[in-house]
Amino acid sequence: MNIENISGVWTALVTPMNEDGSVDYKSLEALVEQQIAGGVDGIVAVGTTGESPTLTPREHIDVIAKIHKFAAGRIPILAGTGSNSTAETVDMTRECDELGLYGFLIVAPYYNKPTQEGVFLHFSEVAKITEKPIVLYSIPGRCGIAIENDTALRLREAYPNFIAIKEAGGKVEKVADMYARANGKMNILSGDDGLTLDFMKAGASGVVSVASNIIPEAMVEMVKTARDGKWQEAQAMNEKFHALFKNLFIEPNPVPAKFALAKAGFIANSKVRLPLCEMTKQHKQILMQDLQDLNII
Numbered sequence: 001m002n003i004e005n006i007s008g009v010w011t012a013l014v015t016p017m018n019e020d021g022s023v024d025y026k027s028l029e030a031l032v033e034q035q036i037a038g039g040v041d042g043i044v045a046v047g048t049t050g051e052s053p054t055l056t057p058r059e060h061i062d063v064i065a066k067i068h069k070f071a072a073g074r075i076p077i078l079a080g081t082g083s084n085s086t087a088e089t090v091d092m093t094r095e096c097d098e099l100g101l102y103g104f105l106i107v108a109p110y111y112n113k114p115t116q117e118g119v120f121l122h123f124s125e126v127a128k129i130t131e132k133p134i135v136l137y138s139i140p141g142r143c144g145i146a147i148e149n150d151t152a153l154r155l156r157e158a159y160p161n162f163i164a165i166k167e168a169g170g171k172v173e174k175v176a177d178m179y180a181r182a183n184g185k186m187n188i189l190s191g192d193d194g195l196t197l198d199f200m201k202a203g204a205s206g207v208v209s210v211a212s213n214i215i216p217e218a219m220v221e222m223v224k225t226a227r228d229g230k231w232q233e234a235q236a237m238n239e240k241f242h243a244l245f246k247n248l249f250i251e252p253n254p255v256p257a258k259f260a261l262a263k264a265g266f267i268a269n270s271k272v273r274l275p276l277c278e279m280t281k282q283h284k285q286i287l288m289q290d291l292q293d294l295n296i297i
Contacts, residue, residue, distance in 0.1 A: 005102075006135060006164040006187050007205035008041030008227075009219045010078065011212040012049035014254045014261065015063055017271035023059060025066055027267040031213070032070040034266060038216025040075070041206065043067060044105050047080035048142065049210055049254045054273040061095055068101045076102035078135060084109040086122045094129050103133030105166060105208070110143035116151045127159035134161050139168035139191060149178045156186050166191045166208045172198050179203025193219070194245035197238050200226050210248050211241065214260050214296065244290045250283045252276060260287060263297050 013035070016027035035043055045067040046052045046060055055063065064079045071077055081092040081104050093104055109122050127134065136155070138147035146169050155162045167175055168191025175188055179202060182188075190199040190207040200206070200223070212219040218241065226234040238245075248256045255272055259279050262270040270278070279287070291297045 005076070006042075006133065006189065009206055009212050009216070009223050010042040010044055010189065010208045011035050011040050011216065012044045012047050012208050012210055013067065014213055014258055014267070015046065015050040015055065016258075016261075016267040017269070017273065019269060019271060021271065021273055023055075023063060024268055028063070028066060029070045031261075031266060032067055035212070035216055036071070036075050038212070039220045040209075040212055040216050041220075042076040042078060042102070043071065044078045044080060044208055045101075047105055047107070047137070047208075048139075049213075049257065050080060051254065051273060051276070052080055054276070057092070060092065064096055064101070065099055068099050078103050078105040078133075080105050080107070082107035082109070082137065084111050086125050089122070090125055090129055093126050097130045097132060101132075103135065103161075104130070105135040105137055107137040107139065108143045108145055108147050110145075113144045116148055119145070119147055120151050120154055123155050123162070124158065127155070127161060131161055133163045134159075135189070136162060136165040137168070137191070138165060141168070141170075146174075149174065149181060152178065152186065153181060156182070163187065164189055164205075167199065167204070168192055170195060172202050175199045175204055176202040193248070194238075194242065196223065197226055197231075197234055201231070210253060210257050211245055213257050214248075214264060214266070215241065215244070215294075241294070244294060247283075247287050247290050250286060251279050255279055256283070256287055259284060260291055260296070263288065263291055 016024040079096040140146040164187040188204040190196040193211040196207040222237040258270040261267045
């Protein structure tokens with residue numbers, strides 16, 4: 001399995017909502033088209049940014065299926081099928097496997113706080129039911145545990161379809177250690193726009209990006225410039241977008257991203273589902289200033 005297929009910029013796509021809270025498929029299709037036109041390398045459907053925790057199981061599958069349909073083979077899709085139940089993760093992955101999409105991004109089991117042996121066994125059960133590529137997703141701030149490098153490499157050794165890890169723990173040294181030990185068998189993607197260049201200098205091959213919902217072309221250019229070894233140019237781009245990268249997390253993701261997309265006219269509104277809620281007035285003003293400074297609105 002070619003790990004280079006998991007590199008560059010993968011957009012963690014938001015799931016637009018109508019005012020009544022139902023999924024806005026018209027805006028969703030427009031977003032997919034925008035991402036393809038922007039040149040991103042792939043789309044992650046229904047991850048954290050796609051509000052996976054508040055979609056019903058049926059909606060979860062339907063949104064992934066719609067994104068796959070809208071993309072129509074023009075861009076690879078990774079389906080977010082992880083949960084803190086191994087059985088549910090297996091069932092969701094099996095159902096999405098039948099859609100014919102490229103692969104899966106699966107988060108570490110959250111809340112339960114399993115041992116690393118439990119993490120290994122959890123992902124092993126998933127690998128037994130699909131031959132498609134799987135990207136591990138380590139985000140200890142949301143899950144309470146990390147996928148340790150030893151565990152990720154053990155999974156890669158046991159099952160060849162574990163081809164990458166999305167690292168959202170904020171530790172450059174963990175990325176550097178993974179890169180040194182993976183020996184070209186596993187790619188690393190930054191899970192934080194603002195740390196993308198730091199992670200790439202340590203060996204990462206790209207980013208699963210929230211910012212690329214709004215600025216796909218700019219993210220593609222920055223990452224390509226870095227991969228070409230033009231670090232000074234890439235750093236200048238990173239500094240230009242630093243405030244946006246930071247303030248897209250001024251409240252829980254994807255609340256600020258949806259606000260920015262709505263203000264830019266990319267989606268109909270900024271609706272999120274409870275327990276997420278509308279941004280404060282103060283935070284809206286801060287993000288509005290970023291969007292104006294960058295001529296996004």
